[in-house]
Amino acid sequence: MTQPIITIEKAIKSYNSLRVLDKLNWQVNEGDIVGLLGKNAAGKSTLLESIMGLRELEQGEIKLWGYSWHELPQSQKQKIGYVAQTSSAFDWMKVSQYLDYICQFFPSWDKAYCETLLKRWRISDDQVISKLSGGQKQMLDVVQALSIRPELLILDEPVAHLDPNMRRAFLKEVIDLCCEHGTTVIFSTHIVSDLERVANRVAVLQFGVIRHYYELDELKASIAKLSFANSTKTNLLEKDASISKIQQFGETTTTSIIAPLKKPIEEWCAFYGLDATIQPMNLEDWYLEVANEFV
Amino acid sequence: MNLFKSNAWILMRSGTIALPFLLILSVVFSVLWHQKTLDPSSFRYIKTYLLMTCLPSLFLGFMLGIGLQKLKAHYLWVTNEVYRYSILKAGLTVTVIGALCMSLYITFASEVALHYLVLPISFAIIGLFVNSSSSLKYNILRNLACSALLIAMMFQTIHEVAKLIIIASCCYVIYAEFNSSKRSSMSSKSMMLTDRQSVMWWNGKLATFTAKFKKSFNKDIAWSVCYPQTKMGYLGGYFAAILAFVLATNDNELLISFLLLSLVVGCQFPVYQEFSQLKHQLKAIAHTFADKQSVIKGIIYSFDKVVIRNTLFILLAILGVMLFRQDINSAIKITFLTLFASVLFLAFAPLLLIFFNGCINAKNILLFTVICGFEIGIFGLVHYVSEQLSIYLICIAVFITAGLIRYFTQQFVTRQPLERIIN
Numbered sequence: 070m071t072q073p074i075i076t077i078e079k080a081i082k083s084y085n086s087l088r089v090l091d092k093l094n095w096q097v098n099e100g101d102i103v104g105l106l107g108k109n110a111a112g113k114s115t116l117l118e119s120i121m122g123l124r125e126l127e128q129g130e131i132k133l134w135g136y137s138w139h140e141l142p143q144s145q146k147q148k149i150g151y152v153a154q155t156s157s158a159f160d161w162m163k164v165s166q167y168l169d170y171i172c173q174f175f176p177s178w179d180k181a182y183c184e185t186l187l188k189r190w191r192i193s194d195d196q197v198i199s200k201l202s203g204g205q206k207q208m209l210d211v212v213q214a215l216s217i218r219p220e221l222l223i224l225d226e227p228v229a230h231l232d233p234n235m236r237r238a239f240l241k242e243v244i245d246l247c248c249e250h251g252t253t254v255i256f257s258t259h260i261v262s263d264l265e266r267v268a269n270r271v272a273v274l275q276f277g278v279i280r281h282y283y284e285l286d287e288l289k290a291s292i293a294k295l296s297f298a299n300s301t302k303t304n305l306l307e308k309d310a311s312i313s314k315i316q317q318f319g320e321t322t323t324t325s326i327i328a329p330l331k332k333p334i335e336e337w338c339a340f341y342g343l344d345a346t347i348q349p350m351n352l353e354d355w356y357l358e359v360a361n362e363f364v
Numbered sequence: 365m366n367l368f369k370s371n372a373w374i375l376m377r378s379g380t381i382a383l384p385f386l387l388i389l390s391v392v393f394s395v396l397w398h399q400k401t402l403d404p405s406s407f408r409y410i411k412t413y414l415l416m417t418c419l420p421s422l423f424l425g426f427m428l429g430i431g432l433q434k435l436k437a438h439y440l441w442v443t444n445e446v447y448r449y450s451i452l453k454a455g456l457t458v459t460v461i462g463a464l465c466m467s468l469y470i471t472f473a474s475e476v477a478l479h480y481l482v483l484p485i486s487f488a489i490i491g492l493f494v495n496s497s498s499s500l501k502y503n504i505l506r507n508l509a510c511s512a513l514l515i516a517m518m519f520q521t522i523h524e525v526a527k528l529i530i531i532a533s534c535c536y537v538i539y540a541e542f543n544s545s546k547r548s549s550m551s552s553k554s555m556m557l558t559d560r561q562s563v564m565w566w567n568g569k570l571a572t573f574t575a576k577f578k579k580s581f582n583k584d585i586a587w588s589v590c591y592p593q594t595k596m597g598y599l600g601g602y603f604a605a606i607l608a609f610v611l612a613t614n615d616n617e618l619l620i621s622f623l624l625l626s627l628v629v630g631c632q633f634p635v636y637q638e639f640s641q642l643k644h645q646l647k648a649i650a651h652t653f654a655d656k657q658s659v660i661k662g663i664i665y666s667f668d669k670v671v672i673r674n675t676l677f678i679l680l681a682i683l684g685v686m687l688f689r690q691d692i693n694s695a696i697k698i699t700f701l702t703l704f705a706s707v708l709f710l711a712f713a714p715l716l717l718i719f720f721n722g723c724i725n726a727k728n729i730l731l732f733t734v735i736c737g738f739e740i741g742i743f744g745l746v747h748y749v750s751e752q753l754s755i756y757l758i759c760i761a762v763f764i765t766a767g768l769i770r771y772f773t774q775q776f777v778t779r780q781p782l783e784r785i786i787n
Contacts, residue, residue, distance in 0.1 A: 121651050122650075122651050122782070123647060123650060123786065123787075124783045125782070139655065143652070143653070143654045146651050146652055146653075147652045149651060151647070151651060153647045153648070155644060157644055157645045157646070157648040158645075158648075159588065159645055160568055160572075161568050161571035161575055161591060161592075162572075162575055162581075166578075169580060169581065170581040170583075170588075171648060171649065173582075173583035174583065174649045174652040175652065199568060199572065210648070213648060
């Protein structure tokens, strides 16, 4: 049984009067690759920075490997790789100078692996960082995070500036890392197709809490759009947490299954006495459905 | 009128905290002007007048030019004539009014001819536009030419010629800026600036250049929050050179002391402003430290070293000139003044890490005013009270006060959440 690597309990974080994290509870297990989704300004960066100890919660607790950030040994902190939303590389240094400087803070730095990544992703180590493109700077941040052979990797929109080729290359690297070293990965993204390619769990941050957190395969097996004739069983359906809001259009009622079911969809429909037309959903449609659930 | 007001406000707000600093400087110069004992018929009289009016006006132009560069970076500069002309007009108006405010009193209180008022205004306008080219080489040449004109004005033999060249240059610069706006459709690439010509861009270029000569960067947190040239104290060296030049042509003790104080304090604020722009670079490594206190203390002590290095450069320059003149008394007084000024600055320095970003807002103005208030107090103590009280008694009082302030400011800052420092 895998151990929880991150445990968050009743986390609260506000900016002025705006509550960004509202008694958030979450647990991430060792070896998971978690894709974190959420609207703009949902609090994804705040959540990831709070996990990294870069932001302090007003209330609640975050534990990594069972330790609060203050108790966590320094040697363990140095095994966390982090890529911020905006590049933190030093524009005035050369790539080689920057990596030589950064590696001093991480005892587990793998220089050979770092050089392999630079070559693979065609980043010249003699190039001044200010001359790199936005995508290359982002890849440099990723190289810096991967080179420490992390046990925990936290990435805040790491692929926002990357072309599809580089995104594929990056995702492949993440998968290899997890398979070889059992690294736990949390990455926030807006590109749902990338999440599908690499993650085994998906989390949606909404209204300050992790409103949805599922195994990806289980979720994909269940999500679908349903349409059926108006039924007296609609009242029962409304109490089922697996579906989104029920809408009626004339004589037809529609809804969507947005959470993993414990049984096949047909059995579930039969349980409610529905003769429904089932239309499977892709993950992006699912995300749009849950994001607009309360709109 | 509304457009003018909003442009003028944006220009001043996008400038830096140095703007009120320059205004304070001009007030002090006005006070010091009355204490001069120069012969009005001597050229030294005119030189002192020019130094007290043209130098601050030039820096006023530079500071407002920073705001102008930021506004030029917007795409509307290229596509919208109303935007361009309204900003240029607002820029010129604010610059001229600023230069007049800084020079009018001294001009009327002096016996120089009224037409000399044109010179600080010209320097202010030149300063506004001197860094507006998209070419680094061209900007460097312009800055060198501007400095050469300022220096040339201080020599009696070429003074008149220099005056004419300055006024002509000012007229040309205004014509060129307004005229280049009309050619925007033909050369839109050169019209639109990104972050070029900003102080950060220049600093970044200098840092890239300096980094070529560094073989390795040791595990020092300072590298992640300031440029190498800042760490080495280039501001202190630069101001030391200015001070040495001023001392070579002037022996007004009060003026020299005040300039020393201004430079010792003035050259430290940009260091903390730079930190406010680079602190996000800490995010990659901040979590690797044992605790947040280690990060915060590391930053505080790194910047303490930069402040001390800057001060040492300036002090050595001034002591060198004083000792060359065999003016031991002044040298001792100035050493104490520098020591007190730096110790007091270091007392407040931790607060600058959290609150200071160089922009004109209430927090920055308050912090700036409090620090300058203490420093002016020190100036008064050393120059006006040290005859009655022993300098050593003042020394003890300053160190105790600074020590207490530093204890509380450091305690306050180290207890802040890390996000307050690096976000």
